[in-house]
Amino acid sequence: MATSSSGPLTPRTAGEVLARSREFFEAKGVDSPRLEAELLVGHAIGLDRLGLYMAMDRPLEKDELTTARELVSRRAKGEPTAYLLGYREFYGRRFQVGPGVLIPRPDTELLVDRARAIAKELEPPKVKTPFVAGISDQPEQADERRITACDLGTGSGCIAITVTLEVPLVRMLAIDISKDALEVARTNAEELKVPKARLGFKEGDGLEVLAAAAPHGVDLLLSNPPYVDPKDHVHLETAVRRYEPDTALFAPQGDPDFWARSLMERRGQLLTLRGRALVELGFDQAPRLLQLAARMAVEVHIHTDLSGIPRLLEFGR
Helix, strand or coil: CCEECCEECCCCEHHHHHHHHHHHHHHHCCCCHHHHHHHHHHHHCCCCHHHHHCCCCCECCHHHHHHHHHHHHHHHCCCCHHHHHCEEEECCEEEECCCCCCCCCHHHHHHHHHHHHHHHHHCCCCCCCCCECCECCCCCCHHHHCEEEEEECCCCCHHHHHHHHHCCCEEEEEEECCHHHHHHHHHHHHHCCCCHHHEEEEECCHHHHHHHHCCCCEEEEEECCCCECHHHHHHCCHHHHHHCCHHHHECHHHCCCHHHHHHHHCHHHHEEEEEEEEEECCCCCHHHHHHHHHHHCCCEEEEECCCCCEEEEEEEC
């Protein structure tokens, strides 16, 4: 980079700003410094990563340079990139996020994968009504082919929206105790064009709202509940500990197993006869929950994520 007798010159092109940002992140110990710099600098000048690399020699306007510097500075201090960008990719779709909601993680895509597989098992075969004496085939009865589902603690809506879009037969209810989170989830549903007839939202305590809304239970019960023990907050990444909402991170009553246990205890009320529940777990929860399930005589399955961590609890009624 060009220099003067008094020190480095102010970067003027996209490429120079990108290089300087990457070096700054490396010095500050930011993970994936190159990727982080590309995302933030590109965002500051309105370009995706590919567009950024095709515009390396483009001079930056003063306001673009100011915005890039501000974003890079805030990221170096620990603020999550997803909040700075205002979105996070999940299952190939872009979800708006903000400080009031948990940032979607790639690990949670395992829950969606499994939900899709279960829905395929539940889906009845497409059988047409036989032609009889000049009477045309009758349309299928939509109510008989629906798969009812609920996402407890929906946050940004990434689980509820993705499963609804991926499984056309699903009729989903998304529940969260946070009004702010539900506003974000509704916005995401609108942006991603989810039919309103297939996805509804309710605010309140998850278990009670679901019991009232679906007295006979649902076919798919999905949840990524707060499961971090409050005493372990010091072990969380700075960006998580300082910026993401406590209510979405920390287990109630200091009990990491609270939600998984509560859902198993009330499975007979919350699930239909064919229903299945999928609950995301913390990295150390599985052994405890397997012991608990054995005492409760609940048949469970544990699914591991791509890192080999027991990540997902599955059980039926």
